[in-house]
Amino acid sequence: xxxxxxxxxxxxxxxxxxxxxxxxxxxxxxxxxxxxxxxxxxxxxxxxxxxxxxxxxxxxxxxxxxxxxxxxxxxxxxxxxxxxxxxxxxxxxxxxxxxxxxxxxxxxxxxxxxxxxxxxxxxxxxxxxxxxxxxxxxxxxxxxxxxxxxxxxxxxxxxxxxxxxxxxxxxxxxxxxxxxxxxxxxxxxxxxxxxxxxxxxxxxxxxxxxxxxxxxxxxxxxxxxxxxxxxxxxxxxxxxxxxxxxxxxxxxxxxxxxxxxxxxxxxxxxxxxxxxxxxxxxxxxxxxxxxxxxxxxxxxxxxxxxxxxxxxxxxxxxxxxxxxxxxxxxxxxxxxxxxxxxxxxxxxxxxxxxxxxxxxxxxxxxxxxxxxxxxxxxxxxxxxxxxxxxxxxxxxxxxxxxxxxxxxxxxxxxxxxxxxxx
Amino acid sequence: xxxxxxxxxxxxxxxxxxxxxxxxxxxxxxxxxxxxxxxxxxxxxxxxxxxxxxxxxxxxxxxxxxxxxxxxxxxxxxxxxxxxxxxxxxxxxxxxxxxxxxxxxxxxxxxxxxxxxxxxxxxxxxxxxxxxxxxxxxxxxxxxxxxxxxxxxxxxxxxxxxxxxxxxxxxxxxxxxxxxxxxxxxxxxxxxxxxxxxxxxxxxxxxxxxxxxxxxxxxxxxxxxxxxxxxxxxxxxxxxxxxxxxxxxxxxxxxxxxxxxxxxxxxxxxxxxxxxxxxxxxxxxxxxxxxxxxxxxxxxxxxxxxxxxxxxxxxxxxxxxxxxxxxxxxxxxxxxxxxxxxxxxxxxxxxxxxxxxxxxxxxxxxxxxxxxxxxxxxxxxxxxxxxxxxxxxxxxxxxxxxxxxxxxxxxxxxxxxxxxxx
Numbered sequence: 001x002x003x004x005x006x007x008x009x010x011x012x013x014x015x016x017x018x019x020x021x022x023x024x025x026x027x028x029x030x031x032x033x034x035x036x037x038x039x040x041x042x043x044x045x046x047x048x049x050x051x052x053x054x055x056x057x058x059x060x061x062x063x064x065x066x067x068x069x070x071x072x073x074x075x076x077x078x079x080x081x082x083x084x085x086x087x088x089x090x091x092x093x094x095x096x097x098x099x100x101x102x103x104x105x106x107x108x109x110x111x112x113x114x115x116x117x118x119x120x121x122x123x124x125x126x127x128x129x130x131x132x133x134x135x136x137x138x139x140x141x142x143x144x145x146x147x148x149x150x151x152x153x154x155x156x157x158x159x160x161x162x163x164x165x166x167x168x169x170x171x172x173x174x175x176x177x178x179x180x181x182x183x184x185x186x187x188x189x190x191x192x193x194x195x196x197x198x199x200x201x202x203x204x205x206x207x208x209x210x211x212x213x214x215x216x217x218x219x220x221x222x223x224x225x226x227x228x229x230x231x232x233x234x235x236x237x238x239x240x241x242x243x244x245x246x247x248x249x250x251x252x253x254x255x256x257x258x259x260x261x262x263x264x265x266x267x268x269x270x271x272x273x274x275x276x277x278x279x280x281x282x283x284x285x286x287x288x289x290x291x292x293x294x295x296x297x298x299x300x301x302x303x304x305x306x307x308x309x310x311x312x313x314x315x316x317x318x319x320x321x322x323x324x325x326x327x328x329x330x331x332x333x334x335x336x337x338x339x340x341x342x343x344x345x346x347x348x349x350x351x352x353x354x355x356x357x358x359x360x361x362x363x364x365x366x367x368x369x370x371x372x373x374x375x376x377x378x379x380x381x382x383x384x385x386x387x388x389x390x391x392x393x394x395x396x397x398x399x400x401x402x403x404x405x406x407x408x409x410x411x412x413x414x415x416x417x418x419x420x421x422x
Numbered sequence: 423x424x425x426x427x428x429x430x431x432x433x434x435x436x437x438x439x440x441x442x443x444x445x446x447x448x449x450x451x452x453x454x455x456x457x458x459x460x461x462x463x464x465x466x467x468x469x470x471x472x473x474x475x476x477x478x479x480x481x482x483x484x485x486x487x488x489x490x491x492x493x494x495x496x497x498x499x500x501x502x503x504x505x506x507x508x509x510x511x512x513x514x515x516x517x518x519x520x521x522x523x524x525x526x527x528x529x530x531x532x533x534x535x536x537x538x539x540x541x542x543x544x545x546x547x548x549x550x551x552x553x554x555x556x557x558x559x560x561x562x563x564x565x566x567x568x569x570x571x572x573x574x575x576x577x578x579x580x581x582x583x584x585x586x587x588x589x590x591x592x593x594x595x596x597x598x599x600x601x602x603x604x605x606x607x608x609x610x611x612x613x614x615x616x617x618x619x620x621x622x623x624x625x626x627x628x629x630x631x632x633x634x635x636x637x638x639x640x641x642x643x644x645x646x647x648x649x650x651x652x653x654x655x656x657x658x659x660x661x662x663x664x665x666x667x668x669x670x671x672x673x674x675x676x677x678x679x680x681x682x683x684x685x686x687x688x689x690x691x692x693x694x695x696x697x698x699x700x701x702x703x704x705x706x707x708x709x710x711x712x713x714x715x716x717x718x719x720x721x722x723x724x725x726x727x728x729x730x731x732x733x734x735x736x737x738x739x740x741x742x743x744x745x746x747x748x749x750x751x752x753x754x755x756x757x758x759x760x761x762x763x764x765x766x767x768x769x770x771x772x773x774x775x776x777x778x779x780x781x782x783x784x785x786x787x788x789x790x791x792x793x794x795x796x797x798x799x800x801x802x803x804x805x806x807x808x809x810x811x812x813x814x815x816x817x818x819x820x821x822x823x824x825x826x827x828x829x830x831x832x833x834x835x836x837x838x839x840x841x842x843x844x
Contacts (some may be wrong), residue, residue, distance in 0.1 A: 033701075039427070085710070102509025204661070204662040205659060205661075234812070235814060236627075236789055236812050237787070238627075238697035238699055238720045238722075239626070239627075239646065240645065240695070240808075240811065241787075241811050242625040242627070242629075242693075250699075254675070254676035257676040257678075258677055261618070270664075272665070273661060273662070274660075275660035275708075275710075275711055276673070277660055277707055277708045277710050277711060278670055278703075278704075278706050281700075281701045283509065283699075285814075286720055287697070287699060289697055292817070295672070298661070298709060300661045364662075365663075366709075367661070367711070390656070390657070391659040391662065392657065393656075
């Protein structure tokens, strides 16, 4: 069994954490930003140092490849993203990039024999923090291989027209066209050139930590649906309008939210998660009764029947009166549960067992670039624990030893695939 | 009894509604804006046309005065503000200005004898829409006459340093210094030059309409307190973090809001009003559990003991656990109930009775410039009905007949004071 290098991994973590340092231990590094460019500069510098060949595609996805012994073999690719949410942490996404770099560095340093070319890569705009949607560029790469019902979500021209939430005058396509790392469409990941994808990632939840395990052998990405729940009241002056005549949209939403929690919790599914994270209120003035309130609800579970049960509860909302307000439930987004390639999952499980690292099977509640790529080529993921389960926030943390263990597992799983296949 | 002119009133309403027309029947006309300047231009044009003398003070408050028969008599002033909230209506504030203009126009047209000079005026920045606080310039005018505990709220240099909510680089003082109508401090309203203030205003609530009355004889402005209720949870990823371990600040706030409504409603005070109109949520991302949520609560009642009862309920919030979040209640603002001058209220009541217009006594739930001026000179207000009780919104409406009735009541009440006093 081969092992990656803790010190080299630590150096990478410290270095990449500077690009977008938000001053409280975490980063804000939007895709196509100056900070994202600095992270790519560092990636290129380190990958050139081990003799890797650098390619960029028309989406600014970037690939660093070292050759294998078989000139006709397809590439085995490892990677993730380097962009973050606002005030995010130093591990989400970038760990999968650093892990891929670490695998290539270890292969070169230890002169490990392998047939297939090995590629480390960065996907552009996974978070969609400035330009929605999430996982935009893996979605575009895999577009032609997706089920028909999802294709429209990642149609190329539509993605290029995505508007910045910071400045609605700027589109993703415009910003991309001026980005240092925009390259050639011929360099895109494709099934004729790429054999399989491995993505190392932090768990972003507390399950591994609570179970005392260092590695999660990921089996699937949970199905997800996002709805907006909207309440329409009317505005009036706060000092003059009697309570009984009010149609207060915020009060309506608060009541409905409490009712939703009660009803969904009654279903009794321990592994169901749902989140009401985004809110719009109008006019948002302390002297005016709100005439509009909406909140997002994101629901995730492996079993589509459980999602259907929650959907049924959601659609009961408009049939009830909430503080004399009208209520509407609108679909924002959904996806099916995606199962990883069983052969690749098997290699990961064998690798972690042979390395003697504690582990368990786990599913992914979060979405990842790998899930769209799985429509195109065989794909799997490896998780390492997140301290206290925190992610998408500045305290996000995983020990350097666990990060390095993750890279070692990926290295050995990749080598198993390399040996097993033509 | 003298009567104002319906057609002239209608012409003023139509004209002033153009300045800041927001396209849905209402206006957005922030103080010191181009639209606010246009409204002052119109005021000056019409007041000069009847021979009034125009003065402006250092706060851009503007005064139009016609002389009385006694050269030594103090001025009787009528007025309100011409600025609006965002997407406000065509009556809040500006009706008091148009009513004052209408009184002066009627006095001149009908050559009505009077001893005191009569002044129509516009107060700057009553709404505080761009530059908080509300009622800023009446507050500055009355500063030296206020109870000590309120003085700091309207300290001159502090007001000048108020930052724009549209552009934090701009202060009120800077914008004021470039405003066309900034004038001389010697022209400020003061007790040695002004005898009393009358303010005509829309009710902004449904009480008059529901009672079928055309005029409200206002007796006081209700006491008010504004608190912020804050919830501190922690952020985590929506797809990965188990429900039982969450500290969801939005869920906490929703539960607390429902509890507040139940507890406050149990007090059983029909005339108590409280409003939770303004919300802050962080990070407001649909894939992240909110780690912070706060809402404002504005509470109004004539009786300070009732406000104390509500305060006691509010301060129970931090002692309870809401979804494992910490809770904090912070005072934003408060004011005492302000009673109008009994002599002036009597003149208003006599005038409306003699005119034969239906009426009732009413208190004001909303704050008005008159309330601060009442610390300096005798003051009172007259209300006309608001259709459906709506205000601070574009559908705000009062019939032109009711608006004109309001002006006629003010005219005759002013003449009663004029006759009764030296």
